[in-house]
Amino acid sequence: MMETKCVPADAQAIEQAAALLRSGQVVAFPTETVYGLGANALDDQAVRAIFAAKERPADNPLIVHIAKREQLRGLCHVTDTAVKLMDAYWPGPLTMLLMKTDLVPAVTTAGLPSVAVRCPNHPVALALLSACALPIAAPSANRSGRPSPTAAAHVLEDMRGRIPLILDGGACRVGVESTVVDLTGDVPCVLRPGAVTPADIARIVGQCTVAPSVMRPLMEGESAPSPGMRHRHYAPRAKMTVYVGSDEHVARAISRRYDQTDGAVILAHTGALPLFGNRRAYSLGASPREGAHLLFQRLREMDETGCTLILAQGWEAQGDALAVMNRMARAAAFDIVYV
Numbered sequence: 001m002m003e004t005k006c007v008p009a010d011a012q013a014i015e016q017a018a019a020l021l022r023s024g025q026v027v028a029f030p031t032e033t034v035y036g037l038g039a040n041a042l043d044d045q046a047v048r049a050i051f052a053a054k055e056r057p058a059d060n061p062l063i064v065h066i067a068k069r070e071q072l073r074g075l076c077h078v079t080d081t082a083v084k085l086m087d088a089y090w091p092g093p094l095t096m097l098l099m100k101t102d103l104v105p106a107v108t109t110a111g112l113p114s115v116a117v118r119c120p121n122h123p124v125a126l127a128l129l130s131a132c133a134l135p136i137a138a139p140s141a142n143r144s145g146r147p148s149p150t151a152a153a154h155v156l157e158d159m160r161g162r163i164p165l166i167l168d169g170g171a172c173r174v175g176v177e178s179t180v181v182d183l184t185g186d187v188p189c190v191l192r193p194g195a196v197t198p199a200d201i202a203r204i205v206g207q208c209t210v211a212p213s214v215m216r217p218l219m220e221g222e223s224a225p226s227p228g229m230r231h232r233h234y235a236p237r238a239k240m241t242v243y244v245g246s247d248e249h250v251a252r253a254i255s256r257r258y259d260q261t262d263g264a265v266i267l268a269h270t271g272a273l274p275l276f277g278n279r280r281a282y283s284l285g286a287s288p289r290e291g292a293h294l295l296f297q298r299l300r301e302m303d304e305t306g307c308t309l310i311l312a313q314g315w316e317a318q319g320d321a322l323a324v325m326n327r328m329a330r331a332a333a334f335d336i337v338y339v
């Protein structure tokens with residue numbers, strides 16, 4: 001088995017990581033959203049090694065990360081709309097789908113004619129991308145079916161023995177993956193919500209729609225605009241139900257269910273915690289933004305307790321809360337109760 005080093009992301013470690021990337025290997029690195037599992041996006045074999053390490057289905061395409069816009073030259077067709085959004089939100093948690101060129105191998109985009117591109121806003125990611133001077137394909141650094149990693153320790157849990165190096169850059173600020181917006185049609189369409197909201201996009205380019213499958217399961221036979229929507233997302237071993245409503249109503253509904261069940265744990269807004277008395281409750285922060293920052297970490301922690309049921313307090317799925325609710329809905333297999 002390969003030895004996996006997990007080291008603080010100092011200048012020397014970043015150089016070492018860049019050398020590994022240049023030699024076709026896979027390296028994990030921090031971004032502002034979640035940790036990524038990177039390899040040379042233009043090298044077939046290197047990209048295949050990412051899919052192998054993650055056990056990711058080959059039909060789920062990867063995001064290509066760059067440090068400078070100029071690196072897109074030759075990779076994809078950059079539209080005026082894309083330039084406006086880059087001016088507004090790059091570097092940052094916004095991934096854009098653009099039509100690709102032949103330079104991008106089919107494994108990277110899972111055979112699709114579009115390529116997802118993003119410039120992350122994290123000093124370690126940017127230093128690494130500059131040092132290797134390559135476009136880097138990077139999915140989230142979890143094993144398929146596990147929550148995305150928001151700390152180096154989560155990456156080590158999932159990737160030990162599978163990759164040579166993890167750069168430890170501390171906890172990720174945002175905590176959920178980037179917004180994915182499709183710019184290949186007439187109107188920008190959000191396929192995966194993130195910290196940059198549909199309203200943020202509409203403010204810059206006039207309009208923006210949201211794919212219906214963002215907050216509901218795909219219908220039988222419905223085609224997925226993004227392959228990531230088709231695949232089973234993180235499901236905790238425990239069953240999960242999400243409750244939405246006032247603190248009082250949610251606390252009453254959750255407490256009743258908790259008392260009827262063995263092995264239940266609660267995940268609730270900080271302000272609501274006192275309403276649960278001495279029942280076993282974890283904090284999801286005080287706002288949707290804090291919830292996004294904490295969710296994946298909490299799901300890992302709760303799974304470790306061996307609980308059988310997670311009773312979670314959510315938010316109305318709109319505005320700032322769309323990103324965290326998209327992940328909570330999927331973790332709960334869309335079992336959402338409005339009280």
Ligand code: TXA
Nearest residue numbers: 033035036061062114115116139140177178226227228
């Ligand atoms: O924040 C992030 O985006 C992180 C960090 C590491 O940058 N990356 C990440 O990658 O979340 P991943 O592979 O876990 O998610 C990429 C999503 C998937 O749902 C995939 O299906 C979609 O983007 N995607 C990528 N390329 C696509 C394409 N050409 N067309 C449609 N969807 C695409």
Ligand code: MG
Nearest residue numbers: 139140148177
């Ligand atoms: Mg992922």
